[in-house]
Amino acid sequence: MLALFVGLLLLVSLFFNCLGVLSLYRFPDVYTRLHGATKCSTFGTIFAIFALLLYSFARFMAEGESRFLVLFIHVVIGGIVLLISNPTGAHALARAAYRAGILPEPAVVDALEEANKRKREAAA
Amino acid sequence: MSLSLSQYLFAGASFVMAVLIVILLGRLIVGPTIPDRLIALDTVNTLVSGIMLLLGAVYDAVVMVDVAIVYMALSFVSTLYFARHLEGGV
């Protein structure tokens, strides 16, 4: 019974991780790839974390050994670290890519480029 | 060591994640620009920490989860450093 739910959560996790990897090959430029990679790999790993939480909680309830509770607490902290660090890293990468001069290749509108142009004209 | 069924599932999932990392190496090598490679590297880091978390349950070793937390923190710092370098700061 426990293995069924754990397996379902792991399947969802692997599905989204696969999509994250696939998006790196299917999308045309840096920014759209960043969308797919960040969102899908974070969401996929969070579901793996949910599976671990369910597993350790169920084992703790069944056997009462404190090491499963320790596993639970550590996995919760790992999840929080992941949830903070992953989107921040993605934001840093996007900003660095933009400042390194890589423009969004198919783009309908680019407000940042317009703002930068206005700033350059004001300085000149 | 006898594993329960869920532990076998965790081991299988971490194997699939390892296969995904091998697939990602393609983008890491081909990637036309440096940010493309960095994105692939960032995704590899996320998947590696996921594998570490899962293996912590497979081997019943909480230490691996601790290592995963430190790995996440260090990969975050390295991503920030690479990004700063790309901007021309460092």
Add this chain to the structure above:
Amino acid sequence: MFVLVISFFVYLLLSWSGSMSIQEVTIAFLLAVAVSFVASGSSRPGFWSMRGLDPRKWWLFFRYVFGPFAAGLTQANWDVAKRVITGEINPGIVKFNPRLKTDAGRMMLANSITLTPGTLTVDIDDDGVFYVHSINLTSLTPTEQDVCGTFAQWARRLAG
């Protein structure tokens, strides 16, 4: 104070394994003091600031994470999943001003935007204007509601 309390409890949670001794608590406290002194060296609020420790704010934050944020995260991934498979995109960078004053609020909103439907924060300038890369533009000059739904209101309530 915020850094001190958080690092104290994180150390205790990570080192707890069935029982707790007084030496452990002492080491946790000393390390937390050291870490918070180092962390508050360059930041504006300073060491004794009690900001960020208001339990009502924390309760609101938990409601935000498990309510609108979780819903947005799920919807975002469903959306990106469909776009990865069908491959139909309409990208562009738009700007909007959420009128946030504090760095903590800006960071929270930027991370929320990155993890929610079709948007990714690219840059924030000194006035707090967000430049957001959107994977599927609906209009060229979107309102706050179009970009991030109710997240900006939540960020203003949580961190001004």
